[in-house]
Amino acid sequence: MLVIKNLSKSFKLNNGQKKEILKNINCEIKKGEKVVIVGPSGSGKSTLIRCVNLLTTPSSGEIIFNNENINSGNIRKARQKIGMVFQQFNLFSNLTVLENITLAPVDSKLLSKSEAEKVAMDLLKKVGLESVKDLYPKNLSGGQQQRVAIVRSLAMNPDLMLFDEPTSALDPEMVKEVLNVMENLAQSGMTMIIVTHEMKFARKIGSRILFINEGKILEDATPDEFFENPKNERVKEFLSKIL
Amino acid sequence: MKINIFSKFLNYLYMYLLIFLFGVICKANEKTIIMGTSADFPPFEYLQKSEIVGIDVEIAKEIAREQNSELKIKDMSFNSVLTEVINGSVDMGISGITKTEERAKKVDFSDNYFTASQKAMVKNNSDIKSVKDIKDKKIGVQLGTTGDYYCTDKKLGNMVRYDKYTDAVSALSNEIIDVLVLDGFTADQIAKKNKDFYVIPENITEESYCIAVQKGRKDLLESINKVISEMKQNGKLNQIVESYMSSSTSDSSGEFDSKFTSKEYFEYISKGLIVTLKITFFATIIGIALGVLAASLRIISNSNKKLKILGVLVNFYTTVIRGTPVIVQLFIIYYIALSGISKNPIIAAVVTLGINSGAYVCEHIRAGIQSISKGQFEAGKSLSLSEKTLMSKIIIPQAIKNTLPSLAGEAISLLKETAVVGFIGVMDLSLAGKKITSVTFDPVFPLFTVASIYLVLVVSLTFILNKIERKIKNASN
Numbered sequence: 001m002l003v004i005k006n007l008s009k010s011f012k013l014n015n016g017q018k019k020e021i022l023k024n025i026n027c028e029i030k031k032g033e034k035v036v037i038v039g040p041s042g043s044g045k046s047t048l049i050r051c052v053n054l055l056t057t058p059s060s061g062e063i064i065f066n067n068e069n070i071n072s073g074n075i076r077k078a079r080q081k082i083g084m085v086f087q088q089f090n091l092f093s094n095l096t097v098l099e100n101i102t103l104a105p106v107d108s109k110l111l112s113k114s115e116a117e118k119v120a121m122d123l124l125k126k127v128g129l130e131s132v133k134d135l136y137p138k139n140l141s142g143g144q145q146q147r148v149a150i151v152r153s154l155a156m157n158p159d160l161m162l163f164d165e166p167t168s169a170l171d172p173e174m175v176k177e178v179l180n181v182m183e184n185l186a187q188s189g190m191t192m193i194i195v196t197h198e199m200k201f202a203r204k205i206g207s208r209i210l211f212i213n214e215g216k217i218l219e220d221a222t223p224d225e226f227f228e229n230p231k232n233e234r235v236k237e238f239l240s241k242i243l
Numbered sequence: 244m245k246i247n248i249f250s251k252f253l254n255y256l257y258m259y260l261l262i263f264l265f266g267v268i269c270k271a272n273e274k275t276i277i278m279g280t281s282a283d284f285p286p287f288e289y290l291q292k293s294e295i296v297g298i299d300v301e302i303a304k305e306i307a308r309e310q311n312s313e314l315k316i317k318d319m320s321f322n323s324v325l326t327e328v329i330n331g332s333v334d335m336g337i338s339g340i341t342k343t344e345e346r347a348k349k350v351d352f353s354d355n356y357f358t359a360s361q362k363a364m365v366k367n368n369s370d371i372k373s374v375k376d377i378k379d380k381k382i383g384v385q386l387g388t389t390g391d392y393y394c395t396d397k398k399l400g401n402m403v404r405y406d407k408y409t410d411a412v413s414a415l416s417n418e419i420i421d422v423l424v425l426d427g428f429t430a431d432q433i434a435k436k437n438k439d440f441y442v443i444p445e446n447i448t449e450e451s452y453c454i455a456v457q458k459g460r461k462d463l464l465e466s467i468n469k470v471i472s473e474m475k476q477n478g479k480l481n482q483i484v485e486s487y488m489s490s491s492t493s494d495s496s497g498e499f500d501s502k503f504t505s506k507e508y509f510e511y512i513s514k515g516l517i518v519t520l521k522i523t524f525f526a527t528i529i530g531i532a533l534g535v536l537a538a539s540l541r542i543i544s545n546s547n548k549k550l551k552i553l554g555v556l557v558n559f560y561t562t563v564i565r566g567t568p569v570i571v572q573l574f575i576i577y578y579i580a581l582s583g584i585s586k587n588p589i590i591a592a593v594v595t596l597g598i599n600s601g602a603y604v605c606e607h608i609r610a611g612i613q614s615i616s617k618g619q620f621e622a623g624k625s626l627s628l629s630e631k632t633l634m635s636k637i638i639i640p641q642a643i644k645n646t647l648p649s650l651a652g653e654a655i656s657l658l659k660e661t662a663v664v665g666f667i668g669v670m671d672l673s674l675a676g677k678k679i680t681s682v683t684f685d686p687v688f689p690l691f692t693v694a695s696i697y698l699v700l701v702v703s704l705t706f707i708l709n710k711i712e713r714k715i716k717n718a719s720n
Contacts, residue, residue: 090618
């Protein structure tokens with residue numbers, strides 16, 4: 001479903017030097033896989049996931065999604081099929097919950113307004129939030145906002161969902177409600193790429209774990225292999241610190 | 244045939260010749276007298292609707308009547324008037340010409356018909372009783388008058404130069420200056436109306452205006468002198484001088500008496516208030532429209548490389564407008580940009596303040612957009628929203644909400660900024676206050692009245708705008 005080929009990303013710093021964030025990343029993700037990306041801060045995890053829907057433009061390399069090269073192809077069409085959930089939720093603050101969810105499918109002419117509202121209500125019911133449909137984001141808790149954000153992406157009926165540290169900005173007691181939603185989504189068969197620091201969660205739902213350090217994939221393994229028997233020294237060091 | 248044509252031609256020629264001769268005879272019968280003048284010296288001679296009028300013209304008319312001739316006025320530069328008198332191309336030079344010994348060598352001068360003087364005016368209770376006393380006092384003068392030159396030459400006291408004598412009179416009334424040196428005629432007029440002032444009778448400077456004729460034209464000179472003395476005796480000269488002086492040299496003393504009735508007072512202030520409100524209202528509308536337009540153009544140019552020029556133009560607009568004083572913009576728009584289209588200063592004022600405000604509104608909106616978190620844009624992109632939907636449904640509504648407080652501030656500062664329109668003669672609230680001051684010479688009451696009205700307007704506008712803002716804020720997030 002998704003092939004990342006020779007992906008590199010570098011920024012020019014203010015002093016004129018180039019900083020390489022991603023160095024020649026190659027990886028393939030199949031339909032239904034749940035790929036969890038872990039690694040130390042600043043390793044390039046978020047940049048990698050943001051390159052998948054071109055919120056960050058790669059310096060070189062290709063992103064092939066559903067057999068189409070999206071660097072050169074129609075990015076808007078690809079984004080309709082790639083949902084994204086942000087660390088800071090990023091709900092549209094001037095729209096109600098329902099409007100947040102229905103705006104994109106109606107704008108993309110995927111659904112009529114009434115269809116979109118029906119889809120939105122079904123999805124809200126699934127995450128237990130149908131009662132907040134007319135509230136504005138600022139009146140919701142962080143956990144509620146993030147669940148709405150997930151629903152907003154799902155309303156587009158995506159093939160692939162990207163999660164960029166979805167629980168990092170949450171109060172600890174709200175983490176679980178969001179992870180539960182993600183777990184249910186995983187069980188429904190959705191293809192997912194997740195950047196997270198929640199190791200237990202990663203082990204539980206991941207089909208593969210990618211370990212990234214200094215812009216390179218150091219380990220690409222199943223959760224059991226990764227946590228029980230890591231090959232790379234850097235991964236061992238990382239795990240020994242966080243577990 | 245040939246002869247026929249020839250005789251026909253002769254017939255015509257004969258006829259034309261007759262007509263021509265008749266014309267010449269008629270012309271010779273009708274005597275003319277030519278006055279040379281430089282029509283740029285009100286109230287003595289100036290153009291009014293392409294006709295030359297003034298005190299000198301009235302005198303010349305009397306002379307022509309005395310001579311039983313038709314008056315012809317030849318307009319020229321002041322320097323040429325005496326030259327043309329000398330070489331005889333005009334019969335008399337009447338152009339507020341001061342009689343000097345130098346000039347008297349080249350032309351003959353009539354008796355003087357007007358004495359232009361500068362006199363000292365003080366407050367009644369002043370200890371200054373004669374011109375000698377004004378040394379070392381604080382002296383007000385009108386910029387560029389002979390009084391100004393005189394006091395500057397003699398290095399008298401501490402001088403304050405005023406653009407308009409009315410401002411100087413207010414200053415005297417308020418004892419900002421001790422003495423005011425101004426045109427004697429005007430001074431006498433003011434003192435006549437306002438018993439607070441006293442005019443020291445002696446002239447500080449004196450110039451005699453006389454009529455110049457070619458040397459040796461005794462008959463003409465005699466008849467001119469006869470007319471002048473007659474006009475002096477029967478009071479006609481005074482009458483003419485008074486009517487021209489009060490309509491042109493004084494700003495407004497012709498319009499009201501110094502005893503300003505409260506009804507006139509109210510009328511003036513309320514008319515000014517309406518003008519101020521009108522200008523503020525229309526300028527605010529133009530400002531918001533232009534500002535939103537400019538901000539949208541900037542957004543469009545940012546998202547489309549082909550339209551980059553639009554962004555450059557918008558930047559040019561905001562930089563130039565925000566980098567120059569509004570009063571200079573007002574002058575440029577009134578005197579240059581709109582001069583060919585409309586001479587209405589209120590239109591120039593609305594256009595200027597609208598354009599000015601638009602630049603600030605544009606920047607406020609830009610700041611409003613910049614204050615929106617990057618996440619809103621990224622969420623929109625990741626959901627594949629079109630640029631149009633993202634801007635119109637998400638970014639702009641949030642930007643406007645963020646911008647509301649500064650837009651309200653802009654409307655309020657615009658209201659106060661309208662006071663500059665007085666500089667192009669629009670009778671707004673500020674100028675109305677100043678006008679009343681220039682008539683009553685009491686600056687305190689009118690100016691405080693005007694200030695209070697502005698204050699009430701600003702406070703109520705702030706109140707209303709705050710309410711609207713809160714309503715909009717509550718309506719969404």
